[in-house]
Amino acid sequence: MNSTATAGMDKTDSQSARTGETLVEITDVSKTYDGETLVIEGLNLDVQRGEFLTLLGPSGSGKTTVLMMLAGFETPTGGTIRIGGQEITRVPPYKRDIGVVFQNYALFPHMTVAENLRFPLDVRGISRKDAQQSVERALEIVRLQDFGNRKPNQLSGGQQQRVAVARALVFEPKLVLLDEPLGALDKNLREEMQIELKHIHQQLGVTMVYVTHDQGEALTMSDRVAVFDAGEIQQLAEPDTLYDAPGNAFVAGFIGKNNRLNGKVESSEGDHCLVQLDDGRNQVKALDIKTGGPGSRTSLSVRPERIRIGEGAKGCDNAFEARILETIFMGDHIRVGVDFGGEEEFIIQVPNTENRGGLQVGNNLHIGWQADDCRALDPA
Numbered sequence: 001m002n003s004t005a006t007a008g009m010d011k012t013d014s015q016s017a018r019t020g021e022t023l024v025e026i027t028d029v030s031k032t033y034d035g036e037t038l039v040i041e042g043l044n045l046d047v048q049r050g051e052f053l054t055l056l057g058p059s060g061s062g063k064t065t066v067l068m069m070l071a072g073f074e075t076p077t078g079g080t081i082r083i084g085g086q087e088i089t090r091v092p093p094y095k096r097d098i099g100v101v102f103q104n105y106a107l108f109p110h111m112t113v114a115e116n117l118r119f120p121l122d123v124r125g126i127s128r129k130d131a132q133q134s135v136e137r138a139l140e141i142v143r144l145q146d147f148g149n150r151k152p153n154q155l156s157g158g159q160q161q162r163v164a165v166a167r168a169l170v171f172e173p174k175l176v177l178l179d180e181p182l183g184a185l186d187k188n189l190r191e192e193m194q195i196e197l198k199h200i201h202q203q204l205g206v207t208m209v210y211v212t213h214d215q216g217e218a219l220t221m222s223d224r225v226a227v228f229d230a231g232e233i234q235q236l237a238e239p240d241t242l243y244d245a246p247g248n249a250f251v252a253g254f255i256g257k258n259n260r261l262n263g264k265v266e267s268s269e270g271d272h273c274l275v276q277l278d279d280g281r282n283q284v285k286a287l288d289i290k291t292g293g294p295g296s297r298t299s300l301s302v303r304p305e306r307i308r309i310g311e312g313a314k315g316c317d318n319a320f321e322a323r324i325l326e327t328i329f330m331g332d333h334i335r336v337g338v339d340f341g342g343e344e345e346f347i348i349q350v351p352n353t354e355n356r357g358g359l360q361v362g363n364n365l366h367i368g369w370q371a372d373d374c375r376a377l378d379p380a
Contacts (some may be wrong), residue, residue, distance in 0.1 A: 010223070014146055016137050018367040021192040023049040023207050024070070024175065029079030040231045043079070047175075047209060052201050054210045057228030058254070063319055064179060066228075067211045071177050073095050083174060094123070099168030099176040103183045105160045107152040113139070113163050114148035118172045140198060158189045178210045182217065194220050215255050219243065236279065243303075248290060249377045252301035257349070259307075261300040261341045264378065265291050275300060279342030283288050285317050286374040297379040304349035306373040309336075309365055316368030322346070324363050338365060 024047035030285045031040040040062045047053050055063035065205040068074040069081065072093035087178045088096050097320055101122075107116050114135050121131040140144050142162035152160055161181060168176050178197075181192045198221050201208055218225045219239040226236045227250075235247040246252035253260060261284065263277040275298055284300055313319055322338035329352070336348040336359060348367060350359070358365065 008052070009307060021049045023084060024209070025080075025157065025274055026066070026070075027080045027082070029066075029069065029081065029125075030074045031062075031069065031074065032077050038067075038077075038231060040076075043231075045289050046093070047207060047235065048223075049207055050205045052198070052210065052223045053210045054222040054225045055228060056212060056215060056218040056254075058213055061228040063211050063213075063228045064227075067177050067179055067209065067232075069176075070209065071098060071100050076374060079263060089218070099171070099173040099353070101164050101168045101176065101178040101181045103180040105164040107163060107167075109152055112149050113144065114138060116152070116163060117148075117167050117170045120167060125172055134170050134172075138170040141169065141195075142166045142201065157185055158193060158287055159186065161193060162196070165197065169200075169204065169206065170181075171301065174207065176206055176208045176229045178208060180212055181210075182212075188234060190217075197221060197225050197251065219255070229254075234300040234369075239249050246301060246375065246377070248357070249299040249301065252299075252375065252377060259302050259304060259343075259346050261302070261343060261346075263297055263298060263377070265294050265296050267294055272371055275376060277341050282320060282341060284374060285371040286376040287372055288377045289375045293377050299379045300375045300376055302369055302374045303331075304335075304347045305346045307367055307369045309348060309350060309354070311365055311366070312377040313366040315369030317371040318367065319362050319368035320373065324359065324361050324365055324366050326361060327359050328341075334359065336365075338367065340367065 025044040026043055029040060029043040032038050043066065055066055058309055064338055065074060069076050071295060074093060074327065076089060083096065106118065111119070117138055118131050119134045121134055123249055126128045126134070135148070139148055142165055144159060144162055144166070147155065150164065155163065158333065164181065182193050185193060194217055218315040222239055224236060224238055225242055227234045227242065229250050235251045242251060242255050246255060249260070252258050261277055263275040264273045266276050266283065271287060272285055273282045273291060275286055277284060286300050308316060320340060322340040324336060325339055328335040334350045334354070335353055336350055338346050338348060340346040
């Protein structure tokens with residue numbers, strides 16, 4: 001490995017490596033496959049150098065199409081893509097200096113681990129000596145130093161995934177793209193690999209764009225998350241902002257657990273509004289984030305863990321009585337479903353340290369939450 005590459009591989013940073021400098025610029029990009037329906041329309045997105053950006057959304061939302069256009073496997077119908085200031089919209093994949101990690105690993109079964117890692121270096125004309133140093137360093141990063149002579153079928157799923165990551169990193173790309181790379185792993189291994197990838201990113205400071213439909217994965221790993229739906233970014237923000245301050249009803253429902261209450265804005269005052277719920281019985285005070293003012297329909301969002309019960313509920317801005325429909329023990333908390341607001345399901349997350357004596361199906365329960373923990377959004 002040459003000295004420049006070595007310096008890049010040895011980069012360490014306990015936090016984000018974001019520099020504030022733009023590496024990737026996607027400008028007014030659209031994509032259609034049939035010439036009629038746009039799966040991506042007028043997309044504008046910048047990725048900072050050293051950032052871990054996740055494209056998150058349900059199946060068919062457009063996130064994978066964006067990744068494939070970045071990789072060069074799909075060509076935009078319109079717009080431009082730049083990396084490091086250079087337009088690469090129609091540059092072939094092998095000339096883009098991008099590493100790609102796929103869900104199915106895409107390892108060559110007839111090659112050893114070391115040979116799989118050496119392949120992209122051979123294609124780029126790297127000398128045998130430098131290639132060997134790069135392979136050894138890449139295997140060290142993914143903690144597979146002793147596995148270089150094994151074939152992929154001699155490795156576990158998690159080990160194969162590490163090899164795929166190492167192969168994407170070994171030639172020091174400007175950008176690494178990861179397309180649902182943990183989808184084939186079981187839950188425990190998936191969670192281990194989330195932390196592993198996060199640590200690799202922090203260690204190297206390489207720019208990563210990651211695609212997933214798993215919101216927990218996105219919140220765990222990312223510097224920022226772009227939430228996609230219907231080919232558009234619904235919100236682009238840091239994970240805690242997405243969770244605590246969703247910008248619309250789709251994001252509120254897609255990120256984390258969420259209770260939604262529907263109703264009509266009765267009045268507005270400052271940053272807050274009063275909403276008459278569709279059940280016709282209850283009014284809720286909420287932060288007015290995105291409503292049309294008095295008389296407009298709105299969707300309220302309140303997280304299950306923000307709801308207080310018993311005596312703690314009585315001093316809240318919003319305090320009600322509800323009937324318990326079910327309780328489910330979840331280990332670190334109890335999931336309590338109650339009949340409230342005319343909705344099919346209203347969930348409260350109660351710490352398992354809470355006195356559970358009154359949490360019996362059929363009992364009435366005092367529930368409450370503060371106005372600032374409830375967001376009035378556009379109707380879903």
